[in-house]
Amino acid sequence: MGLFPAMSKFTRKGKCLFLLLLCLCVVAWIATLSNDDTVKPVPEGSNPPEDKGVEGFAKLEMESEMMQSIEERVEEQSAKESCPEHSPLLRGAFKLSFDPSLTIGQVESENVEVVEGQYNPSDCTARQSVAILIPHRNREKHLLYLLYHLHPFLQRQQLHYAIYVIHQAGDATFNRAKLLNVGYLEALKDHSWDCFIFHDVDLVPENDHNLYMCEDQPKHLVVGRNSTGYKLRYKGYFGGVSAMTKDQFHKVNGFPNSYWGWGGEDDDLRIRVTLQKMSIIRPSPEVARYTMIFHKRDSGNQINKDRMQLLRRTHQAWKTDGLNSCSYKILSVHRAPLFINITTDIGQPEHAH
Ligand code: UD2
Ligand code: MN
Numbered sequence: 001m002g003l004f005p006a007m008s009k010f011t012r013k014g015k016c017l018f019l020l021l022l023c024l025c026v027v028a029w030i031a032t033l034s035n036d037d038t039v040k041p042v043p044e045g046s047n048p049p050e051d052k053g054v055e056g057f058a059k060l061e062m063e064s065e066m067m068q069s070i071e072e073r074v075e076e077q078s079a080k081e082s083c084p085e086h087s088p089l090l091r092g093a094f095k096l097s098f099d100p101s102l103t104i105g106q107v108e109s110e111n112v113e114v115v116e117g118q119y120n121p122s123d124c125t126a127r128q129s130v131a132i133l134i135p136h137r138n139r140e141k142h143l144l145y146l147l148y149h150l151h152p153f154l155q156r157q158q159l160h161y162a163i164y165v166i167h168q169a170g171d172a173t174f175n176r177a178k179l180l181n182v183g184y185l186e187a188l189k190d191h192s193w194d195c196f197i198f199h200d201v202d203l204v205p206e207n208d209h210n211l212y213m214c215e216d217q218p219k220h221l222v223v224g225r226n227s228t229g230y231k232l233r234y235k236g237y238f239g240g241v242s243a244m245t246k247d248q249f250h251k252v253n254g255f256p257n258s259y260w261g262w263g264g265e266d267d268d269l270r271i272r273v274t275l276q277k278m279s280i281i282r283p284s285p286e287v288a289r290y291t292m293i294f295h296k297r298d299s300g301n302q303i304n305k306d307r308m309q310l311l312r313r314t315h316q317a318w319k320t321d322g323l324n325s326c327s328y329k330i331l332s333v334h335r336a337p338l339f340i341n342i343t344t345d346i347g348q349p350e351h352a353h
Contacts, residue, residue: 083124089156093207096291098145107144108337111151116335118162119155126160128213131193133183134201134339135176137168137300142202142293147338149204156208162190163339165201169331172348174301177255177265181326182344184249186333190340196249197221199241206289212243217281218273219243223288230289238273238280239266240290251276253322256310260349262297264307271314272322 113119120126132150136143143165154161166183168174180198187193195214203222210221222240224230233239244252252272259265273280282288304310310317329345 080123080125083121083126083158085127087156087158089158090208091156092209093289096149096204096206098293102144102148104144104147104338107148107151110148111155111338113155114151114338116337117164117339118160119151120160121155121158124158126158128194129160129191130154130162130195130197130212130214131183131187131191132161132163132197132199132212133180133187134163134165134199135168135174135179135183136165136201137174138298139201139295142295143339145293146199146201146204151338153205153208154212157211157213159212161212162187162193165339165341167341167343169343169345170348171300173260174262174298175257175260175346177259177268178257178326178328178346179344181254181257181323182328182346183342184254185323185326186330186342187340188246193246195243195245197241197243200239200292202293202295203240203290204293205241206291207287209287210283210289214243214245214248215281217279218248220280220282221288222290223282223285225290225292227292227294230285232282232285236267236270236280238270242266242269248273248278250323251278253318253324254326256314256317256321257326257346258317258321259304259307259310261302261304263304264311267307267311268314268318271311272318275315275318 111119113122132154134143134146147163150163164183164187166179166186168179184196187196195212197212203225205221212221218238220238220240220242223232225240252269252275255265256268259268270280327347331343331345332341334341334343
């Protein structure tokens with residue numbers, strides 16, 4: 001008798017335990033069934049609706065990662081201090097070299113931080129974004145020498161910059177001014193540049209204190225060059241290399257489009273500037289020095305005999321001859337490692353303005 005009640009108590013306990021275990025097994029089984037979906041391979045090419053949740057989840061995760069990295073970058077950018085007013089990288093006057101065996105590959109390998117013609121300092125936020133516009137045709141060697149010197153020069157100035165080469169297609173008379181208008185209009189499609197530098201292909205700066213930045217007045221950067229004994233050619237001279245903000249250039253309606261051949265277009269721009277009550281400023285003569293690579297007058301760029309007559313009508317013509325009337329066709333935009341090459345058809349004297 002004493003044994004039986006103990007036995008029945010034991011089996012009752014055992015039954016309870018068994019039932020509990022059974023319940024646990026059922027719960028575990030249900031759990032594995034619902035989890036199964038997440039590990040099922042997705043048959044190729046199909047996109048069953050039940051997978052959308054998983055995809056959506058992955059997408060969400062990716063998006064949140066992206067947001068994080070954008071935030072990080074924004075933080076990084078705002079954490080990056082503005083570049084100092086005086087770049088510590090400047091060297092002052094330096095000796096220029098024009099090695100006839102220089103190649104574009106060499107210049108590329110010395111400027112690996114330039115991507116598709118553009119550079120942005122990595123350790124500080126540049127004070128200005130500057131587009132360098134170079135009118136060009138048939139001066140490849142000059143362009144190579146200029147790129148070789150200008151890239152490190154601009155990097156030492158800690159600028160965010162891009163170099164645009166505006167190449168005149170065909171062999172009609174050259175038109176430097178119109179090419180520069182095209183460069184301005186096209187470069188603004190890439191970025192809202194603060195400052196534009198209008199730059200002859202054959203002028204190489206000799207001193208990196210000559211800052212390629214814009215100021216509250218248009219700036220002329222070539223006070224002197226080797227071929228003129230480093231003296232200003234004449235009062236009011238505005239040729240070679242000049243700097244204007246986006247707004248200053250817009251205000252004067254850009255360059256005239258109607259100067260075909262050599263001469264006059266730089267004086268026209270000066271008149272436009274003074275008509276807008278702006279004045280031309282220049283850095284000191286010790287700093288604003290250039291070497292002009294020797295050249296003869298190009299064929300296709302003969303002296304513009306109409307230039308004096310054109311200059312007499314500038315005070316009226318500036319309103320209708322300029323950025324607002326610049327018609328052209330873009331034939332190609334090629335983003336080479338060290339510059340953006342824009343090849344354009346700007347027409348010819350008799351048929352275009
Ligand atoms: C002066 C001015 C220049 C411009 C020109 C008259 C200086 C230092 N420069 O230059 O700014 O006002 O007179 O138009 O005073 N180009 C080509 N291929 C050609 C022809 C010209 O690429 O076939 C470009 C190139 O960028 C060149 C620029 O146009 O540097 C000016 O032409 P230039 O060098 O023949 O004229 P230059 O030296 O008398
Ligand atoms: Mn020249």
